[in-house]
Amino acid sequence: MFGRRTTFGTNQQSFAEFKETMRPTPDADGVTRVFPKELWDDPKIGNFLREVGFAPDDARNILPTAQDYIALFAAAKKRLDERTEAFNRDMTARHGYCRAVPFLVIDHTIWDSEHGAFLYAQMNLVGYDDWNVLMLAADVRTKEVCELAGHPGTVPAITEVMTRRVIEWKQRHDAALEAFGITATGGRGITREQYEAEQDALRREIVDNVGWMKPRIISELLRVQS
Structure with a gap:
């Protein structure tokens, strides 16, 4: 299971690459999030995160400084x-x-x-x-x-x-x-x-x-x- 390649729309992206997008650096508003704000704009990932109960500014999605x-x-x-x-x-x-x-x-x-x-x-x-x-x-x-x-x-x-x-x-x-x-x-x-x-x-x-x-x-x- 681990190491399997998955799909964002038509793009192939491994989980290692996905973790790289979840980098521990601040978003444009200066807040560091587990799932960066840009991911919420992706139709597939953003919808999935909402379906499982996440929101960009949930306390559990905000990384401590x-x-x-x-x-x-x-x-x-x-x-x-x-x-x-x-x-x-x-x-x-x-x-x-x-x-x-x-x-x-x-x-x-x-x-x-x-x-x-x-x-x-x-x-x-x-x-x-x-x-x-x-x-x-x-x-x-x-x-x-x-x-x-x-x-x-x-x-x-x-x-x-x-x-x-x-x-x-x-x-x-x-x-x-x-x-x-x-x-x-x-x-x-x-x-x-x-x-x-x-x-x-x-x-x-x-x-x-x-x-x-x-x-x-x-x-x-x-x-x-x-």
């Missing part, structure tokens, strides 16, 4: 700082002392790469949110008093595993997007509802996988630090 993402990350980082302060207050009240710091399961090296763009732009995930964070001891006293694993800094083995998984998730998303794109260009692919269901399932899988990793990371840190 770099400034939008900067604000999103800043707000998420602020929430993380607040959660860290609250965690340390609560643990200090309980144990007399605590200096814990966040550990990101999918770490900053992944978020700062092309794979990070997939996670935040297509999966709507932010690494500072609770699903991706462990609170670990910043010093020996916290480790002993609060019985927390010590923060190891970056762990190349974890980064390597998570990078491989993110690449696999991205490949699955690209396959679903391509199947939907084939439908959008007049071929036999999948519906918008099926694409969105696959996208939602992938997002849940990513969050669940990170949740599955957390106790295993803690267990291994405690083992090597004991």
